[in-house]
Amino acid sequence: xxxxxxxxxxxxxxxxxxxxxxxxxxxxxxxxxxxxxxxxxxxxxxxxxxxxxxxxxxxxxxxxxxxxxxxxxxxxxxxxxxxxxxxxxxxxxxxxxxxxxxxxxxxxxxxxxxxxxxxxxxxxx
Numbered sequence: 001x002x003x004x005x006x007x008x009x010x011x012x013x014x015x016x017x018x019x020x021x022x023x024x025x026x027x028x029x030x031x032x033x034x035x036x037x038x039x040x041x042x043x044x045x046x047x048x049x050x051x052x053x054x055x056x057x058x059x060x061x062x063x064x065x066x067x068x069x070x071x072x073x074x075x076x077x078x079x080x081x082x083x084x085x086x087x088x089x090x091x092x093x094x095x096x097x098x099x100x101x102x103x104x105x106x107x108x109x110x111x112x113x114x115x116x117x118x119x120x121x122x123x124x125x
Contacts, residue, residue: 002027002114004096009119012086016123020081022096022116029077029098033105035112036070036081038092038121045095049081050105059105063089086123093118 008020022034035050049070050059058070067086072079079096097112099105106112 002098004098004114004116006094006096006116006119009094009121011122011124014086014088014123014125016086017082017084018086018121020083020094020096020119020121022079022081024077024079024098027098027100027114030074032098032100032114033102034070034072034079035097035099035105035107036079037095037097037109037112038090039095039118040092043092045109047107047109048094050099050107051079052103052105057104059107083121086121088123088125090121091123092121094121 003025005023036048037045038048039045051070055072067084069082095118096116098114100113
C-alpha cells in the first residue's frame with residue numbers, strides 16, 4: 001500500500017514563502033512521477049506542478065511559473081514544493097500525488113494513482 005503524507009502547510013502573508021514536503025512509503029518511489037495539486041473552497045482540484053520520475057523534467061501551471069519549484073529526493077522517497085512570492089489566490093489545500101504509469105507526468109487528477117491527505121496553505125493579504 002502506497003502512502004503519501006504532506007507537511008509544511010500553514011499561514012503566511014502575501015509575498016512570503018512556504019516549503020511543502022511529501023513523504024512516501026510502501027512503493028517504489030523512484031518509478032513514480034510526482035505531482036502537486038490544490039483545491040480551494042468551492043473549486044475543483046487543479047494541477048499545480050509535477051516532476052518526472054528521474055527529476056529531469058518539470059511541468060507547471062502557468063500561474064505558478066517563476067514562483068513555485070518542485071524537487072525530489074529519490075533516496076529519501078520524498079518530493080518537495082517550494083512556494084515563493086505567495087499570493088492570496090494560492091490559498092488552498094495542497095495535495096501530493098503519485099503517478100505509477102506513463103513517462104510524462106499528467107496534469108489531470110485522474111492520471112494519478114495515489115494521493116496524500118492534503119495540507120492547508122493560507123495566504124493572507
